[in-house]
Amino acid sequence: MKKTFVLLTAAVLTLSLFTACSSPSPAPANSTPPAPNNNPTSAPASETPVDPGPAFDTSRVIGVHTREDGSGTRDAFVSITGVGDDMYGEAVVLGSTNEILSQVGASEYAVGYISVGSLNDTVKALSIDGVTPSNATVKDGSYAIQRPFLVCVTDEKQADPLVEDFILFMLSDQGQAQLGSSWTMIDDGAPEYTAAGLTGALRIGGSTSVEPLMQRMREAYLALNDGVTIDISSTGSGDGINGATSGEYDIGMSSRELREAELETLTPISIALDGVAVIVNTANPLSNLSIEQVKEIFTGEITRWSGVN
Amino acid sequence: MQKERVMRAAFFMAALASVVSVALICVFLLYQGLPTLFEIGPLQFLLGRKWQPAALYSEPSFGILPMILGSIYVTGGAIALGVPIGLWTAVFMARMCPKALYRVLKPAVNLMAGVPSVIYGFFGMMFLVPMIFGFLGERFDMVSGSTMLTASVLLGVMILPTVISIAETNLRAVPPELYEGAVALGASHERAVFKVVLPAARSGVMAAIVLGVGRAIGETMAVRMVAGNQTALRMPYEFLKGVRTMTTNIVMEMNYVEYGSLHEGALIATGVVLFVFILLINLLFSTLNKGREKA
Numbered sequence: 001m002k003k004t005f006v007l008l009t010a011a012v013l014t015l016s017l018f019t020a021c022s023s024p025s026p027a028p029a030n031s032t033p034p035a036p037n038n039n040p041t042s043a044p045a046s047e048t049p050v051d052p053g054p055a056f057d058t059s060r061v062i063g064v065h066t067r068e069d070g071s072g073t074r075d076a077f078v079s080i081t082g083v084g085d086d087m088y089g090e091a092v093v094l095g096s097t098n099e100i101l102s103q104v105g106a107s108e109y110a111v112g113y114i115s116v117g118s119l120n121d122t123v124k125a126l127s128i129d130g131v132t133p134s135n136a137t138v139k140d141g142s143y144a145i146q147r148p149f150l151v152c153v154t155d156e157k158q159a160d161p162l163v164e165d166f167i168l169f170m171l172s173d174q175g176q177a178q179l180g181s182s183w184t185m186i187d188d189g190a191p192e193y194t195a196a197g198l199t200g201a202l203r204i205g206g207s208t209s210v211e212p213l214m215q216r217m218r219e220a221y222l223a224l225n226d227g228v229t230i231d232i233s234s235t236g237s238g239d240g241i242n243g244a245t246s247g248e249y250d251i252g253m254s255s256r257e258l259r260e261a262e263l264e265t266l267t268p269i270s271i272a273l274d275g276v277a278v279i280v281n282t283a284n285p286l287s288n289l290s291i292e293q294v295k296e297i298f299t300g301e302i303t304r305w306s307g308v309n
Numbered sequence: 310m311q312k313e314r315v316m317r318a319a320f321f322m323a324a325l326a327s328v329v330s331v332a333l334i335c336v337f338l339l340y341q342g343l344p345t346l347f348e349i350g351p352l353q354f355l356l357g358r359k360w361q362p363a364a365l366y367s368e369p370s371f372g373i374l375p376m377i378l379g380s381i382y383v384t385g386g387a388i389a390l391g392v393p394i395g396l397w398t399a400v401f402m403a404r405m406c407p408k409a410l411y412r413v414l415k416p417a418v419n420l421m422a423g424v425p426s427v428i429y430g431f432f433g434m435m436f437l438v439p440m441i442f443g444f445l446g447e448r449f450d451m452v453s454g455s456t457m458l459t460a461s462v463l464l465g466v467m468i469l470p471t472v473i474s475i476a477e478t479n480l481r482a483v484p485p486e487l488y489e490g491a492v493a494l495g496a497s498h499e500r501a502v503f504k505v506v507l508p509a510a511r512s513g514v515m516a517a518i519v520l521g522v523g524r525a526i527g528e529t530m531a532v533r534m535v536a537g538n539q540t541a542l543r544m545p546y547e548f549l550k551g552v553r554t555m556t557t558n559i560v561m562e563m564n565y566v567e568y569g570s571l572h573e574g575a576l577i578a579t580g581v582v583l584f585v586f587i588l589l590i591n592l593l594f595s596t597l598n599k600g601r602e603k604a
Contacts, residue, residue: 061450068538069363070565070572078365085364092453092551093538095561099434106439107453109446208564236564245568259567 058305064091065112072237072255076147077113077276081295088300108283116275117182125277127288138184138275148270149210150254152244162200163250169193169221170271178216184273199227206240206253342581345574360540362572371575375542379552386461387525395472403480404502422470430531433463449549455537457548468521479513519594529556555583
């Protein structure tokens with residue numbers, strides 16, 4: 001009687017101890033990007049009874065993943081695909097590009113959408129109506145799901161010579177060269193920029209999607225203008241727009257179009273184009289969807305993979 | 310004398326700091342949140358079933374009933390899973406544990422309390438979510454492993470240190486005469502612990518549970534990473550579907566919200582509702598504490 005009690009309590013205890021101790025340990029193992037193999041279910045394989053075989057079961061439910069309400073990526077995605085306000089109610093909502101990447105990378109039957117600039121080997125980007133998402137197809141407009149990266153300024157700030165000079169730089173040949181292979185130029189033949197030798201400080205803030213590009217632009221600009229300091233904070237499109245309106249930032253960054261009320265005080269300027277890629281797990285044999293099918297998946301009209309195969 | 314007065318003022322200021330910050334938070338929340346609450350309509354806000362604040366083509370709707378229920382479900386699940394384990398652990402640590410084992414156990418529990426919640430979230434996202442999807446996904450046609458159940462399991466683990474340490478302290482505070490009396494009357498060790506000591510520490514154990522509830526309902530980061538965050542209205546039996554809590558609702562949409570919009574106000578108003586919940590829990594806690602002082 002006594003022993004059974006002690007043993008039982010001890011067993012429960014060891015169990016809880018195990019859960020406690022194992023929590024930090026998977027972190028380092030998973031923080032490195034998993035190698036692109038056929039079965040990227042990154043959890044310890046022995047724990048999951050998922051069949052490791054190559055067969056992709058098309059009768060399984062589509063694991064729809066979306067971004068949160070108000071995100072620039074979501075805004076662009078739902079308005080272009082025609083999903084509009086009818087996003088599938090069962091779609092998992094995640095708060096960042098990285099969360100979408102890791103969930104779609106880890107779950108065989110998942111689908112999601114992210115910025116083309118953030119694509120990597122852990123997921124597979126689908127062609128839309130036969131067009132592969134890439135810089136070239138975004139630029140010539142044949143890849144339909146795309147959006148501009150915006151900076152926005154008030155009229156008052158736009159008159160500031162330093163702000164004006166930096167905007168000139170972003171749209172110049174040297175500025176557009178910073179887009180590299182991750183983002184797409186708006187058009188070729190941007191004018192040459194010559195440093196005006198200005199001094200001062202700029203505060204820039206906003207969209208987390210635009211921020212990596214802005215960091216590169218900053219480096220290149222500072223190399224030409226050593227009397228200037230530029231401070232960049234990455235806090236989301238909404239905050240960038242608010243900050244630009246209130247004067248907290250000289251320049252706000254946004255990855256969504258401005259709303260009507262916001263256009264009254266701010267002028268948007270596109271500095272690049274970015275495609276939104278529909279991504280699936282690498283184990284998924286699918287390679288193409290029509291934009292109509294994308295809409296049907298994200299509104300919940302098609303719920304199983306057999307519906308698109 | 311002069312020095313004494315200066316220091317007295319300094320100590321008073323220090324004491325005031327926490328009161329002032331709580332008061333400021335209260336004022337901010339109510340000042341920012343209440344107008345929106347009334348603009349939307351309190352009933353429509355609290356009992357509305359649809360949350361679509363940034364609707365592009367239709368009228369936006371602001372109903373947080375799914376989130377209120379979500380918070381309650383996830384917290385309830387965490388309590389159902391975490392409290393029995395936590396209480397048994399506390400009983401074991403206080404009354405049955407060999408000294409050598411205790412020297413390992415106690416630091417382990419303390420360490421658990423110190424693990425940042427984003428690490429728990431990461432663990433949940435990388436381990437629990439795929440595991441639950443792997444076990445149950447096919448059988449129950451699940452969209453993802455991010456479900457109410459996943460969040461409950463993770464929160465159940467996260468509240469363990471709170472429940473264990475408070476319950477253990479209270480079990481140790483039970484006067485030894487009670488235990489000795491029971492044993493003297495012929496009760497076995499286990500019988501004495503479970504039938505005499507544990508009931509005597511009842512109010513302390515309740516306090517442990519209430520604090521666990523407080524921890525679970527306020528948790529944000531970890532829940533956001535494993536709960537799925539769907540805004541659909543759920544019933545308790547839909548525990549294999551995703552759910553959004555009040556905390557995650559605020560943190561997910563705050564970054565992108567339009568300045569001065571109704572959406573922003575609605576998120577702050579969600580904070581007001583959450584704050585009221587926390588106040589109620591604290592009130593419950595202090596009532597229980599009072600009961601204990603009397604006993």
